[in-house]
Amino acid sequence: LADTYGITVYQEQVMLLSQKLAGFSKGDADVLRKAMGKKDRKTLDKMKGKFIEGASSKGHPADKLEKIWTDWEAFAQYAFNKSHSTCYAFVAYQTGYLKAHYPSEYMAAVLNHASDLDKITFFMEECKRMGLKVLGPDVNESQKGFAVNKKGE
Structure with a gap:
């Protein structure tokens, strides 16, 4: 140990x-x-x-x-084997890196994969906490789902 x-x-x-x-x-x-x-x-x-x-x-x-x-x-409630723990740690490192260095793109991806309104609301609040602008729909710029515009917003 x-x-x-x-x-x-x-x-x-x-x-x-x-x-x-x-x-x-x-x-x-x-x-x-x-x-x-x-x-x-x-x-x-x-x-x-x-x-x-x-x-x-x-x-x-x-x-x-x-x-x-x-x-x-x-x-036993949360037990993992070592190889799975290593993989999860690597994924956590990657997602942390993306969130820190590409916050708008990362949060757009997270919001696109949120499965219900409560999760979307939670992640929208996270965007605000991070200082990211969350813009409403725009006829000239919007895409299907959440996306980052040319200004990085």
Whole structure:
């Protein structure tokens, strides 16, 4: 957990820790990962017993094991594997770059992909917050959907 400052962030870490702490096989660790991903309560309850028993037999204190398991259950609500997390981070970097360097074009694209009026309203407010002009329809310039005009507005 050194890479994540002692915090379980990736599914692979749960798998590795279950193997090291409780002696899970790679197969059992994968069953645990899948159960967390699917929020399969029945399998998770079964795996918890196996985890506590295995880790206790290796001398780990029960109170620490309960804390680890509680943390893992909370973690399961948003768990990702490392490769997906890396891809999402790259997409976040790209979209942040576009928003910072091409704000009008970025927001026009976001508004064109907004699926309902509440989202469009939210993003129109974001345009105002960013200091972008949002112009009404213009017979001479308007296109289908949201677009940036020749003046960059």
